[in-house]
Amino acid sequence: MTGTDTTAPPTVEPSKVLPLRMTSIVVRGYGRGSRDLGIPTANLDRNVGKFSLESSSFDDLPTGIYWGFCRIGDGTSGSTGDKDQKIFKTACSIGYNPYYHNTKKTVEPHLIADPQDTRRHLSSCGESVLSDFYDQPIRLSLLGYLRPELPFEGLEKLIAAIKQDIADAERLGDGQDASIEQEKAWVASDEEPTSPMMTTHSG
Numbered sequence: 001m002t003g004t005d006t007t008a009p010p011t012v013e014p015s016k017v018l019p020l021r022m023t024s025i026v027v028r029g030y031g032r033g034s035r036d037l038g039i040p041t042a043n044l045d046r047n048v049g050k051f052s053l054e055s056s057s058f059d060d061l062p063t064g065i066y067w068g069f070c071r072i073g074d075g076t077s078g079s080t081g082d083k084d085q086k087i088f089k090t091a092c093s094i095g096y097n098p099y100y101h102n103t104k105k106t107v108e109p110h111l112i113a114d115p116q117d118t119r120r121h122l123s124s125c126g127e128s129v130l131s132d133f134y135d136q137p138i139r140l141s142l143l144g145y146l147r148p149e150l151p152f153e154g155l156e157k158l159i160a161a162i163k164q165d166i167a168d169a170e171r172l173g174d175g176q177d178a179s180i181e182q183e184k185a186w187v188a189s190d191e192e193p194t195s196p197m198m199t200t201h202s203g
Contacts, residue, residue: 012062014145017053019068019183020061021193022107022140024049026072026133029108032100036155038124039162041093041108042072042133044140049107052195059105063095063149067169068142069187070109072133087187088112088130089173091165092142098151099158109140110162112170125159127166139193141183144172 014020022044029043046058053060070090092109096102113120113128122129146165152158173180182196 012053012060014062014064014066017062018066018143018145019052019179019196020066020142021052021183021186021195022049022138022142023193024107024138024140026136026138028134029106030100030102032097033108033110034123034129037159037162039110039127039159039166040123040129041110042070042138044107044109044138046105046107050193052193054195058107061094061105061107063105064093065146065149065165066092066094066142067144067146067165067172068092068109068140069173069184070111070141071139071187072111072131072136074137074190087184089169090140091146091162091169092140093149094142095149098149099155107140109138110166112166112173125163127163139187141187143179143183 024044024046025048026042027045029041034040049058051058051061068090070088070092071086088111090109090111092107094105094107096105111128111130113130117128119130120128146168147161150161152161186196
């Protein structure tokens with residue numbers, strides 16, 4: 001263990017960096033999302049990640065649970081299969097997973113299939129199960145902050161909290177705000193993860 005306080009509030013106020021854009025590659029995580037929780041995630045490689053934060057440091061990303069949008073693959077035919085060449089709503093954890101006492105910060109988005117998709121309720125706890133996306137490019141935009149990381153007492157409470165995060169992410173992702181359309185357009189693009197404010201003022 002290190003001296004990291006995994007339950008401390010984020011050092012950067014989340015509202016000051018949202019929307020938070022990221023690009024990276026999907027890597028294998030600890031396997032707990034699928035095995036323990038029934039909520040698989042597409043973990044970002046911390047060694048090749050790019051971010052819209054000015055510091056561009058993985059360890060500077062503010063911890064917490066967020067909602068937003070995600071796309072896997074580079075948009076070329078056959079990279080992940082036509083079924084997954086789309087934008088997914090996502091509930092995403094940034095931090096140390098205090099229930100498991102991790103010492104390295106991770107970014108772990110759970111991709112939410114559409115309600116009519118047959119994969120939407122396939123997992124052991126009734127959540128989405130998509131493909132294994134290892135080594136595929138990933139584009140992620142986080143628009144809103146849901147809650148801080150919390151050291152839950154027991155796996156059942158952790159699963160219940162994540163399922164609520166997913167429900168909140170689905171509901172918020174259905175909004176009609178201009179920022180939602182802007183970030184979905186960025187996720188669908190091949191643009192670098194610059195800050196939307198920088199893009200707006202650069203012209």
